[in-house]
Amino acid sequence: MPVNIGLIGLGMIGRDHLQRFSTVINNARVTAVCDINSGVADTLAKQYQATAYYDAIEMIHSESVDAIFICSVGPVHKEQILAAIKVGKPIFCEKPLTPTAEESKAIIDAETAYGKRLLQLGFMRxxxxxxxxxxxxxxxxxxxxxxxxxxxxxxxxxxxxxxxxxxxxxxxxxxxxxxxxxxxxxxxxxxxxxxxxxxxxxxxxxxxxxxxxxxxxxxxxxxxxxxxxxxxxxxxxxxxxxxxxxxxxxxxxxxxxxxxxxxxxxxxxxxMERFATAYDREVQNFIDNISSGREMSGPSCWDGYVVALVCDAGLASLQDGLKxxxxxxxxxxxxx
The missing domain is CATH 3.30.360.10 (Dihydrodipicolinate Reductase; domain 2)
Structure with missing residues (x-):
């Protein structure tokens, strides 16, 4: 059976992934799309024969969605990821995991408490x-x-x-x-x-x-x-x-x-042009893990957390010029 995907965030990268699911990815289909812009959500839902949502948490809890695909802006990732972990649904999240290491640590704690890797992070390189x-x-x-x-x-x-x-x-x-x-x-x-x-x-x-x-x-x-x-x-x-x-x-x-x-x-x-092959491969890897029942592979919450630690240090250096x-x-x- 195809994996039913609920995709959150219909900006540039979200639309690119919608097209990818429609034309490239095997054994998956987008059955729900979500965006705070209801007009965009309605238009793309009609185009891709999906159900439109305007609230991400509502879509995450939908029984018609097997896995969550997050393409929203970084500041809302934490809330959406934690909601998906709570209901035990596999998650693909575009980078960054979160804007700060502190927020990423909360996701590490939640996934560790769940006892199984559920998330693949979108470091497509x-x-x-x-x-x-x-x-x-x-x-x-x-x-x-x-x-x-x-x-x-x-x-x-x-x-x-x-x-x-x-x-x-x-x-x-x-x-x-x-x-x-x-x-x-x-x-x-x-x-x-x-x-x-x-x-x-x-x-x-x-x-x-x-x-x-x-x-x-x-x-x-x-x-x-x-x-x-x-x-x-x-x-x-x-x-x-x-x-x-x-x-x-x-x-x-x-x-x-x-x-x-x-x-x-x-x-x-x-x-999207330069890394088209990488995007195709990372998304297919996500779907293959779900279809085969394997634990999630690819870049993890831990990778996102460590990158956030480095970014936090980089932002501090941006302010004072020091190492x-x-x-x-x-x-x-x-x-x-």
């Missing part, structure tokens, strides 16, 4: 072919001892609603998780450097670009360029510097065009 190949090279020892990493997170532009804090909580959060995934160790310190110059395309309230410096338990130093008004495209870079070799992501282009003016390839404009330490408590047995 772990399902990206390029990052998977990078991890294979590192784990196989092909690069030797890892010394440095260079990362870049570039958007063509961001809306006026994008704040300086979102550069940490919404953009750098992906690099924070992928660093832990690639290196199998935690980040122990963060420093945010604010350059003297900023792009003329940045709105007055926004410093852009930023540079974030991370250090891991073993002493690997990582620099992460956050440039969210780069103009030319959505460009994600990662280069791992080992003692014996260097490995990096490719440009992820499917085609190269040659002409009298030279050779070139298209650059993605959005995260802030990150202390990660012992991992609960449920997440080992």
């Amino acid at each position: 772990r399902f990206d072919p390029g990052y998977i190949e990078l991890k294979k090279s590192i784990d196989a020892g092909e690069l030797g001892d890892i010394l440095l990493m260079h990362c870049a997170h570039r958007n063509p532009s961001v809306p006026e609603s994008y704040t300086l804090e979102m550069a940490i909580n919404d953009s750098a959060t992906h690099e924070i998780d992928i660093i832990r995934y690639l290196l199998n160790e935690n980040i122990v310190s963060v420093r945010v450097d604010i350059p003297r110059k900023k792009t003329s395309r940045a709105l007055p309230h926004l410093q852009d670009p930023l540079m974030v410096i991370f250090e891991t338990e073993s002493g690997v130093r990582i620099d992460d360029e956050l440039f969210v008004n780069c103009n030319y495209g959505y460009d994600i870079q990662c280069e791992v510097i080992g003692e014996n070799a260097i490995a990096s992501l490719t440009e992820q282009a499917l085609t190269v065009k040659r002409s009298v003016s030279g050779a070139g390839y298209p650059i993605a404009k959005t995260c 802030h330490e990150v202390t990660v408590p012992p991992r609960p047995a449920l997440y080992r």
